[in-house]
Each structure stands twice: as C-alpha cells, then as structure tokens.
Amino acid sequence: MIGLPMLVQAAQQAPAASQVTTRIGEPNAIAVLFFFAFISITLGITWWAARKTRTTEDFYAAGRSITPGQNGFALAGDYMSAASFLGIAGLVSTTGFDGLIYSTGWLVGWPVVLFLIAEPLRNLGKYTFADVLATRLRQTPVRIAAAVGTLATVIFYLIAQMVGAGGLIRLMFGLSYETAIMIVGAAMLAYVLFGGMIATTWVQIVKAGLLLGGAALLALMVLAKFGFNPLALFAAAADRYGEAVLAPGKLVAAPLDAISLGMALMFGTAGLPHILMRFYTVPDARAARTSVFYATGLIGFFYLMTFVLGFGAMVLVGPDAIKAVDKGGNMAAPLLAEVLGGTPFLGFIAAVAFATILAVVAGLTLSGAAALSHDLWVNVVRHGEADQKEQLRVARAATVALGVIAVLLGILFKGQNVAYMVSLAFAIAASGNFPALVLSIFWKRCTTEGIVSSMVLGTASTLLLIWLSPTIQVDILKHPSAWFPLKNPALVTIPLSFAIGVLVSLATRDDVASDKFAAAERRMHVGEA
Amino acid sequence: MIDRFRSLATTRWRIAISLTALMVAIYFGFILLIAFDKPLMGRLVTRGLSLGVLLGALVILLSWVLTWVYVRWANTHYDAALDELRRSGGSR
Numbered sequence: 001m002i003g004l005p006m007l008v009q010a011a012q013q014a015p016a017a018s019q020v021t022t023r024i025g026e027p028n029a030i031a032v033l034f035f036f037a038f039i040s041i042t043l044g045i046t047w048w049a050a051r052k053t054r055t056t057e058d059f060y061a062a063g064r065s066i067t068p069g070q071n072g073f074a075l076a077g078d079y080m081s082a083a084s085f086l087g088i089a090g091l092v093s094t095t096g097f098d099g100l101i102y103s104t105g106w107l108v109g110w111p112v113v114l115f116l117i118a119e120p121l122r123n124l125g126k127y128t129f130a131d132v133l134a135t136r137l138r139q140t141p142v143r144i145a146a147a148v149g150t151l152a153t154v155i156f157y158l159i160a161q162m163v164g165a166g167g168l169i170r171l172m173f174g175l176s177y178e179t180a181i182m183i184v185g186a187a188m189l190a191y192v193l194f195g196g197m198i199a200t201t202w203v204q205i206v207k208a209g210l211l212l213g214g215a216a217l218l219a220l221m222v223l224a225k226f227g228f229n230p231l232a233l234f235a236a237a238a239d240r241y242g243e244a245v246l247a248p249g250k251l252v253a254a255p256l257d258a259i260s261l262g263m264a265l266m267f268g269t270a271g272l273p274h275i276l277m278r279f280y281t282v283p284d285a286r287a288a289r290t291s292v293f294y295a296t297g298l299i300g301f302f303y304l305m306t307f308v309l310g311f312g313a314m315v316l317v318g319p320d321a322i323k324a325v326d327k328g329g330n331m332a333a334p335l336l337a338e339v340l341g342g343t344p345f346l347g348f349i350a351a352v353a354f355a356t357i358l359a360v361v362a363g364l365t366l367s368g369a370a371a372l373s374h375d376l377w378v379n380v381v382r383h384g385e386a387d388q389k390e391q392l393r394v395a396r397a398a399t400v401a402l403g404v405i406a407v408l409l410g411i412l413f414k415g416q417n418v419a420y421m422v423s424l425a426f427a428i429a430a431s432g433n434f435p436a437l438v439l440s441i442f443w444k445r446c447t448t449e450g451i452v453s454s455m456v457l458g459t460a461s462t463l464l465l466i467w468l469s470p471t472i473q474v475d476i477l478k479h480p481s482a483w484f485p486l487k488n489p490a491l492v493t494i495p496l497s498f499a500i501g502v503l504v505s506l507a508t509r510d511d512v513a514s515d516k517f518a519a520a521e522r523r524m525h526v527g528e529a
Numbered sequence: 530m531i532d533r534f535r536s537l538a539t540t541r542w543r544i545a546i547s548l549t550a551l552m553v554a555i556y557f558g559f560i561l562l563i564a565f566d567k568p569l570m571g572r573l574v575t576r577g578l579s580l581g582v583l584l585g586a587l588v589i590l591l592s593w594v595l596t597w598v599y600v601r602w603a604n605t606h607y608d609a610a611l612d613e614l615r616r617s618g619g620s621r
Contacts, residue, residue, distance in 0.1 A: 097570075097581050101563060104588045108556040111595045115545040115552075119603075235577030246579035247571025248563045255564030262560045266553070286608060293600040300589045307586070442542070525538055526611060 023343055024331055027174045030347030035173075038210070038355045039187060045202045049195030056391045059196035060127040060370050066201055066281040072294025075278050077204030078363040079106075079269075079295070080211055080302055082164060082356045083422070088303070089336075090329030092310020094319045096237070096245030099310055103303040105262055109269025110299065114292040117270050120441045120524045122279045122288040128367075129276045129433065130375045133440050135523075136516040137448040143375040145455040149432035150273040150375075152459055154368035154402075155409070157272075157425035158361065162410030165357040171326065172334065172350040177414055185407035188362045192369070192399050197281060200362050207359035212302060214352040218333065219305045221340045222312030230308055237311045245314070260491035264426045267494060271429030271437065274367035285527055309333055316340070365402045372398035423488050424466050431493035432459035439501045441524065444517040450505030458497030465489035537610050544602065548595055559588050 053059055066074065084106055091099030125131035130146035162181055169180035191199045226232040237245050269275065279288045313322060313332040316339050325331045334353070338346040373395040378386045386394070413421075436455045439446045465484050466472065473482035486492070563570055563581065570581035 097579070097585075100582065100585045101560075104556070104559065104585050107589055107592050108552060111552045111592050111599075112549055114596050115549045115599060231575065231577035233577070234582065238577060243571065243573065243579075246573070246577075246582055248567045248581060255561070258560050258564050259557065262557060266556060286604065289600055289603055293596045296593050296596045300593045304586060304589055307582070521538060522534065525534070525541065526615065 022325060022335060022338055023346065024325055024334060024338070025171055025174055028172070028343065028347045028350060030344045031173060031350040032347075034348050034351035035354055038206075038351060042187075042199075042203050042206060042358075043190060045206070046191050046195035046199040049199035049202065052198055053194070053196045055388055056127070056374075056395070058198060059392055059395055060277070060366075060374065061280040062197040062201050064281060064283050068282060068287045068290035069294055070201070070205055071278060071282050071287070071291035072298060073208045074201045074204040074281070075275065075291060075295035076298040076302070077206075077208035077211075077359055078274055078278065079299060080208065080356065081161065081360045082168060082353050083160075084303070084306070085211060085215065085356060086168070086330045086333055086353060088306045089309040089313060089333040090322065090326075090331070092306060093313035093317070093322055093332040093336075094329040095249060096241070096311075096314070097247055098249050100307060101248075101258070103306050105265040107296070107300050107303055108262075109266045110292060110296040112266060113270045113275070114289065114296070116441075117276070117437060118279050118288045118292050119285040121276060121437075122282070122285045123524050123527045124441075124520065125280060127277070127280055127374045128370050129273060129437060130371070133436060133451060134379070135440075135520050136513045137440065137446075137451055137510070138512075140380050141448055141452045142455075143380050145452045146433070146436070147371040147375045149271075149428065149436075149455050149459050150371035151368055152432065152463070153271070153273055153425050153429045154364050154371075155405070156421040156428070157274075158364050158368075158402075158406045159409045159413050160422040160425065161357055161361050161364070162406055163413050165354075165361070166410060166414065168330070168357070169354060171331065172353070178411055181407055181410040184358055184361060185403055185410075187358055188365060188406075189400065189403040191362045192366050192403075193396055196395075197277075197366060200359075200366050201278075201281060203359050203362055207355050208298065210352050211356055212298060214349055215302060215305045215309065215333075218337055218340070218345075218349065219308040219312070222308055222316065222336070225316070233308065233311050233315065236315045240315060241319070245311075256485075256491065257487050260486050260488045261423070263494055264423060264430050264488050264490035266430075267434045267490070268426030268430035271433030272425075273371065273429075273433070274363040277367045277370060309336065312336055361406065365399060365406065368402045369395055369398040372402070423471075424462065427462045427466065427488055427490045427493060428459050430490050431462045431497045432456075435494065435497040435501055439498070439505075443502075443505075444514050445505055446501065447505045447508045447510030447513055449508040449510070450501045450503075453504045454497050454501030457500050458493060461496055462489055462493045465493060534614055537607070537614065541603075541607055544599065548599055552592065552595055555588060555591055559584055 057063055088099055088102050091102065121129060121132055124135050130143045133142040133146055162184065165184050166177040166181045169175055170177050191203055223230065226236065234246060282288050282291055313336040317335045322329050322332045322335055325335060334346055334349050337349040373391065377394045378384060378391055432455050435458060436451045440451055466489055468483040469487055470482040471487050473479045572580050574580055574583055
C-alpha cells in the first residue's frame with residue numbers, strides 16, 4: 001500500500017545512478033529473455049485454456065475444477081502485488097522496523113476471509129459476490145449497488161497497478177512509460193479474453209510460484225552471508241545503522257492513522273472482488289476453506305521473507321545507495337539481487353516483478369468484467385434471460401472495455417501520486433462491500449433498502465473522506481490543511497456503513513428477505529446438493 | 530432435524546466469530562503497542578531481535594495457526610456433522 005506512491009515517484013525521476021554502479025534502467029538482455037519466456041508460457045496456457053472455455057461457468061469460474069492447493073497459489077498470486085514485493089522490501093531497507101508493520105497488516109485480513117466469508121460465499125453464489133446478496137434481497141437494486149462497489153474498487157486498484165507498472169518497467173527495462181502500459185494491457189487482455197478464469201488462474205499460479213521462488217532464492221542468498229541466522233543479519237543492521245532500525249519510528253507517528261489503516265487492510269481483503277471471485281473456482285465449500293489455509297501460509301511465508309530481504313538490502317546494499325537509484329526505495333530488492341547474483345539475477349527478479357503486475361491486472365479485469373456482464377447486463381438488463389452465447393459475448397466485450405479503460409487511465413494518471421487510489425480500493429472494499437456481505441449473511445432482519453444504502457453510502461463516504469483527507473488536500477492540492485484529519489477513512493466509514501445498514505433495515509420491512517432466511521441459511525451451510 | 534441443524538449452525542458461527550475476535554485482538558494489540566509504547570517495542574529480547582520484530586513475526590505465524598485451527602475443526606467435526614445431517618434425511 002505504501003509502496004505505490006514510491007513506485008510512482010520512481011516513474012518521475014530519471015534512474016540516475018550517481019554513486020552506485022548498477023545496470024538498473026539499462027536494457028537488460030536477460031530480463032527481456034525471462035520476460036519473453038514468461039509471456040510465451042502464459043500465452044501457451046491461454047491457448048490451452050481457450051479450448052476448454054465453452055460455458056460461462058468456464059469463463060467466470062474455471063468450470064469449478066480448481067483444487068484447493070491450486071486455488072491457494074492462485075489466491076496468493078492475486079494478492080501479492082509488486083507493491084508488496086518491491087514496496088515492503090524498499091521500506092524495510094530504508095526505515096527498518098516500520099516497513100514490517102505493512103508485512104503483518106497485509107496478512108491479517110485472510111483469517112477474517114476464512115472465518116466469515118469464504119464458505120457462505122461459495123455455497124450461496126455463482127460468479128460474483130452480488131449473487132450472495134441477491135439470494136434473499138431484490139435483484140435489481142442490490143446488483144446495481146454491488147456493481148458500483150466492485151467497479152469502484154477494481155478501477156482504483158487497476159489505476160494504481162498500471163501507473164506502478166509503467167514506472168517500474170521504465171526503470172527496469174528502459175522502455176517508455178506508454179509502451180510498458182500497452183504491453184501490460186495487451187498481454188492481460190489476451191489471457192482474460194481467450195482463456196477466461198482458467199487462464200487467469202494458471203497465470204496466477206505460475207506467477208505465485210515465480211515470485212515465491214525468486215524471493216526465497218534471494219532470501220537464502222542473503223542468509224548464506226550470515227550463517228543462515230536471521231538474527232545475525234538483524235544484528236548487523238543494528239550495528240551499522242543503530243538499534244533504532246529494530247524499533248518503531250516516525251512512520252506511525254499518529255496512532256489513529258495506524259489503526260485506521262489497519263482496519264482498511266484487515267476488512268478490505270474480505271471485500272476485494274477479485275479475491276472473492278476465486279472461491280467460485282473450487283468444487284465446494286470444503287475446498288474453498290482449505291484453499292484459504294494454503295493461501296495464508298504462502299502469503300505469510302512471503303511476508304516473513306520480506307523481513308530478510310529488507311534488512312538484507314539495508315546491510316548489503318545500504319539505504320543511501322538504494323535511495324540514490326530510486327528515492328522511494330523500490331529498487332531495493334532488484335539491487336540486492338544484482339549485488340548477490342550479478343546482472344543475470346537482476347534480470348530474473350525484474351522479469352518476476354513484471355509478471356507479478358501482469359497477473360494482478362488480469363485478475364482485477366476479470367472480476368470487473370463479471371460485475372458488468374453477469375450482474376448488470378444479464379441479471380439487471382436482461383432479467384436472467386440471456387443464453388450462454390450472449391453472456392459470453394457480453395463478458396468478452398466488458399473485458400475489452402475494461403482493458404482499454406485501464407490502459408487509458410494508466411496513461412492519464414502518469415506520474416500521479418497513486419497512494420490514495422490503493423488505499424481507496426481497500427477502504428471501498430472494507431466500507432462498501434464487506435459490511436453488506438456480513439449483514440446479509442448473518443442478519444435475518446436486514447432489508448434490501450438497508451443493504452443498498454450501506455453499500456452506496458459506504459462507498460460514497462469513503463470517496464468523499466479520501467477527497468477531504470490530507471493526502472489529497474495537502475500533498476496533492478497543496479492546501480495548508482485538510483478537512484478530515486485521517487489519511488485513511490476506514491476508521492470512520494466501516495462503522496458508518498454498518499450503522500447505516502442496520503438503521504435503514506430497522507426502519508424498513510422486507511418480508512421476502514426474512515422469509516427466505518431459513519432456506520438461505522441452510523444452503524449456506526449444507527450447500528446446493 | 531431442524532433443531533440439530535440450528536445447533537450446528539450456531540456452533541459454527543460461535544467458533545467463526547470467536548476466532549475473528551481473537552484475530553482482531555491480536556492484530557490491533559500489536560498496532561496499539563506500536564502506536565502507544567514505542568520504547569517497549571524497541572527493547573531487545575536478544576542480540577539482533579527487538580520485541581517489535583518478534584511480535585510482528587508472531588502475528589504472521591498466529592494468523593496462520595488460527596486458520597489451521599478453524600480448517601481442522603471444520604474439516605473433521607463440522608463436515609462430519611453436516612454429512613450425518615444430510616444422510617439422516619435432513620435434505621429438504
């Protein structure tokens with residue numbers, strides 16, 4: 001999350017390596033080679049997947065044929081973005097302990113997904129999380145509201161990934177920003193358009209394997225220099241840069257900011273549409289549940305490695321050298337790779353970072369396309385009367401539209417500070433989508449009006465408070481002060497969205513919704529069969 | 530039949546909500562310590578390991594342990610009870 005503004009700062013500066021000798025920013029033959037290998041393999045997978053993609057169930061849910069282990073990797077692939085790999089490693093290497101706060105924050109949402117959302121979602125829904133709301137509530141209003149929440153989350157997340165990708169690729173491969181964004185857009189479109197969820201899932205699995213393997217290899221090479229003892233590495237960092245690197249610093253100066261960010265991370269994960277959609281790709285609730293256990297293990301292992309990578313870069317490369325290449329510190333992991341394994345390893349890590357962005361963008365686009373076609377077109381406009389052919393045609397058209405929008409927005413927002421867009425994505429997911437899901441699953445008395453107002457006002461209040469926050473008002477618009485003191489609004493908007501959902505439900509009646517509760521609850525536990 | 534189903538559903542929610550509350554307590558306990566007692570988090574447990582780094586790693590490990598606890602309970606007890614409900618004509 002915090003990594004992204006830095007990725008963008010990276011885009012704004014020329015990669016002038018003043019005192020460090022690095023080949024970052026020069027065209028790197030090995031990086032290009034690895035990257036083409038990745039593209040060829042994933043396009044091969046897409047070709048194979050395209051022949052298996054015949055029905056909407058294949059396109060949106062990979063024919064429900066993904067195993068728990070595969071889905072664990074795919075969930076991890078969807079979740080571990082370049083921001084977590086480059087951003088956290090960079091943050092730890094330049095600030096020490098403060099960076100680790102993010103390593104923990106990004107993981108703690110997963111148990112919440114497992115305990116509250118995964119199984120009900122799998123048993124009640126078909127392709128999107130709006131299906132869960134529509135089990136008991138009136139189709140048209142809840143699907144429109146859910147599509148708004150989904151698209152808002154997806155678009156802000158997409159912009160952040162695209163802008164980050166453009167800057168990163170420019171820095172690593174020496175390509176122009178626009179070219180980089182077009183390559184990401186074109187490859188992603190090929191995966192989703194032809195291979196649907198089957199191709200997207202396998203791209204995530206390959207990417208997760210590469211990212212975990214690359215990070216583990218890098219971490220092992222670091223630890224080899226410290227007798228395979230992480231404490232020796234931390235001690236070396238403390239010896240050189242003072243014991244303060246192992247203690248909280250000024251990044252969490254404001255306690256309320258830290259708590260608000262924590263809430264957005266913890267509950268936002270359970271409202272991210274591209275993550276929720278993955279639970280439909282497995283055969284049943286038991287597989288959905290087990291896949292979260294695998295995903296949490298993989299993601300947790302990855303974030304534990306960021307401790308080693310970050311402090312490794314601090315000791316072996318040095319904070320000054322890292323900041324000289326990129327002020328935000330995002331090149332810490334690639335620089336570390338170069339120090340340890342020379343240009344070939346740098347090329348490999350650069351290609352892994354590119355693959356990471358590509359895969360996340362594909363997953364986001366597919367979930368946005370599902371909201372547009374399955375929720376809005378098929379169920380709202382056509383009242384569920386569309387045949388398979390039409391559904392697939394609309395889904396593909398929506399994919400193309402979103403792909404073009406993503407590329408255009410990526411170019412439009414070039415050089416922008418995108419911090420607020422990712423925090424926006426998590427805050428919208430946490431305040432717009434998560435309360436509605438929880439209320440509709442748990443609470444018999446909730447009404448269509450209550451859930452719709454919770455989603456709409458939760459999303460709107462999040463957008464408004466982000467606009468009034470210091471990030472926009474002070475950092476971007478250069479006003480002397482901001483109306484709203486917190487950088488992330490989740491502390492206010494999550495309780496607000498729950499309160500609105502409860503109060504409006506109590507003020508209205510929805511007999512259909514409460515009559516259907518017993519049957520829905522049964523299906524939620526027992527499943528369809 | 531309905532009663533047995535209801536009690537199973539209630540048990541599942543009770544476990545899910547307790548584990549969620551525990552996760553929230555663990556993570557926000559960590560964040561609050563960072564926010565309000567920085568010197569304590571900076572204290573060294575042993576050479577190279579501050580309390581903050583140790584607790585941070587523990588938060589990650591505990592998150593995973595909690596998912597393991599739930600999945601283990603659900604895969605053995607909960608699924609078995611559901612199967613029995615389905616078999617004993619609970620399917621309506």
